[in-house]
């Protein structure tokens with residue numbers, strides 16, 4: 001046992017087997033032959049049975065019969081000669097007075113006369129041919145001769161019965177009809193030749209239609225080979241007649257009430273199809289139709305048909321045929337009773353009858369044309385089939401038959417009397433060629449066009465089921481209920497015949513099933529509609545979401561643009577005057593460091609002893625300066641936002657603060673430089689100096705930054721013009737070369753404190769670099785364009801901010817400009833000639849800008865308090881740059897005063913300068 005379960009030892013070598021090379025397959029014959037031979041390696045242990053291909057090939061598959069085109073079957077029925085009686089034939093009027101033709105008294109008298117025996121003009125040769133012999137009078141005139149007409153499918157002699165006619169002519173059609181093939185039988189012939197007799201017959205001697213219906217139900221009872229028991233048969237009968245010769249109309253012979261049918265092209269709508277369940281119902285319907293049909297009494301026929309009558313028997317398929325095991329389709333058996341062609345001489349019709357006769361003859365003519373054209377078409381298909389069928393409603397309705405697409409048969413009824421020779425001869429000559437007409441086996445293709453009548457029952461099926469309306473549901477249910485009732489009745493009848501127990505239960509279940517099915521259809525349609533609406537709503541939601549996203553993106557883009565504009569507005573506003581560019585950046589830089597500097601300044605105040613000393617010394621100096629002036633010095637400190645400072649007392653009171661200290665220092669410096677014994681009313685063109693007393697013209701121009709700058713230049717130039725000596729008025733604006741010179745002179749003359757040249761040089765370097773960068777930025781757009789863009793794009797708050805920044809720029813201009821000019825003054829020291837040239841250039845520029853200012857009146861704008869405070873703070877910071885700047889008066893009179901500075905103050909200044917301009 002252990003050996004059995006012990007694993008086998010692994011082989012020392014492992015063989016990897018590759019797939020063998022592929023070879024082409026041998027042919028079946030070789031394969032079969034090889035398979036037949038026993039393989040040597042198999043040793044008959046597992047023999048694979050050979051594929052029985054020979055057996056399979058030997059099986060004979062029943063080939064479908066080739067569809068041999070059938071010829072048109074034409075039957076001939078000879079009406080028996082009149083039976084003469086001694087009694088006068090009485091013409092009974094029809095029940096309907098409209099069909100009653102007034103009797104001709106003369107003809108009536110002729111008919112009442114006894115006639116001699118009539119000789120027949122047509123004799124039967126065999127079952128397929130006849131001989132037509134003209135009357136003696138015509139033979140003498142040699143106008144006609146004896147003719148033989150042969151090739152008929154069958155010739156019914158005068159003494160044949162209706163059953164013989166049915167058996168020979170209708171039975172094959174019925175067989176095909178029950179197998180699902182449609183067919184048509186039409187009766188042609190002169191008036192009174194026995195067409196209606198052949199088709200309908202009488203109660204005692206029924207025609208082919210009653211016999212056919214009888215056979216249908218008889219076959220259904222006898223055998224199930226035709227699946228008759230599984231089929232429903234419907235009967236519809238209608239007629240086509242002419243109303244006063246104006247047009248063709250169709251009337252339903254089985255309808256209730258108004259029997260007129262709607263005719264559209266070849267479609268007849270509203271035809272009632274009555275299901276026939278038994279022979280009695282069918283015969284009753286036939287009798288009803290016969291009573292409704294329009295007939296009239298003529299000389300040829302006492303009950304002459306005045307219309308074309310069409311009888312349709314439809315077999316509705318209901319499953320699979322037992323014979324063919326294939327889905328059977330609806331079949332239609334159509335029997336047409338045409339109105340007989342009439343000759344006026346024979347009929348003696350007048351008036352309305354004559355009009356009817358014309359319609360009848362016309363229809364017969366069109367029918368014959370269709371058959372002839374079909375024959376010609378089949379002989380030579382290159383010509384094409386002429387569409388004669390369009391000329392009458394009947395031929396339109398029977399189009400498929402008249403085009404050779406469906407099986408059709410004709411029965412020609414003739415009268416055998418000598419006096420009927422012409423009619424018979426004419427008809428036989430016309431109809432004998434029709435025997436060559438062939439019919440193609442294209443039954444299945446033509447099924448859809450077979451029935452061009454729209455039954456009334458189908459109306460309910462056409463109703464829309466889109467809305468769950470109760471009425472529609474009810475109509476559908478009613479329609480289905482009718483159908484079910486019909487089915488139920490038919491099945492009930494069968495059940496009675498086969499004695500099956502209680503079919504009502506199954507009927508009820510079937511009815512409920514149909515009702516629920518239709519209700520489910522309606523609900524399904526409603527759900528479909530809601531689903532579509534839901535999809536539409538979802539699409540709308542998606543589109544709205546997308547639009548919302550787009551709007552958000554747009555808003556973000558606008559925000560970024562606004563931010564960029566805000567940031568650029570600083571530069572753009574400073575670009576109003578190109579020299580103002582560096583000041584903007586310096587201003588921003590100063591703003592950022594404002595808080596830091598403030599804290600630093602406070603720290604210096606608290607910690608540095610020199611700072612305290614400096615403050616005290618400054619107070620003293622200030623007091624001295626104040627005392628030195630006999631009148632209150634109304635000179636304004638050239639700082640920012642100092643317009644409200646008018647007296648030295650206020651300044652002295654503010655000197656405790658570091659910034660006030662700086663301001664006061666500046667004032668002192670200016671006063672030292674100016675040292676005017678008279679009240680100095682020169683205006684310092686600082687920012688927000690509306691309240692500063694100044695010359696009206698200059699003050700008006702100070703509001704606008706550009707004007708302000710220009711005005712400063714003007715002041716400077718005026719100072720040059722007025723004063724023969726260098727103007728030492730302190731105008732802390734831009735382009736004050738003289739001020740810088742004075743400042744420089746002051747620094748040289750009496751200022752003991754070392755001039756902060758290093759600090760100023762560094763400041764100048766920094767701002768020159770800023771000027772370069774910002775001038776590069778400012779070249780992107782013109783100043784006016786930038787201003788306009790800013791005013792248009794920025795909101796109100798941003799505009800206020802921009803205006804504030806404008807003011808700040810102006811102040812910065814006022815601060816920084818002298819520094820730039822300071823560098824120029826250094827160059828002036830080297831060259832006095834270049835100085836004078838520059839002064840001239842500046843004067844010219846000032847004049848040109850003055851002219852521009854006159855053209856553009858500046859607007860006075862009020863600035864918010866926040867901007868005032870901000871500018872003040874910045875001014876206090878920047879004032880250090882202007883420490884050495886001299887103050888001057890516009891009047892040209894100047895007083896210079898040197899400001900001694902201590903070592904501590906100088907150190908403090910350096911510290912402050914370094915901190916402020918890091």
Ligand SMILES: Nc1ncnc2c1ncn2[C@@H]1O[C@H](COP(=O)(O)OP(=O)(O)OP(=O)(O)O)[C@@H](O)[C@H]1O
Nearest residue numbers: 079190191192193194195196197301304305339340
């Ligand atoms: N084969 C027949 N055997 C006996 N009677 C016949 C036969 N054929 C016709 N008749 C009789 O002849 C009369 C006229 O026949 P029928 O009305 O059928 O002619 P029709 O061709 O229909 O004429 P119309 O075209 O005017 O309607 C009828 O009374 C009918 O009973």
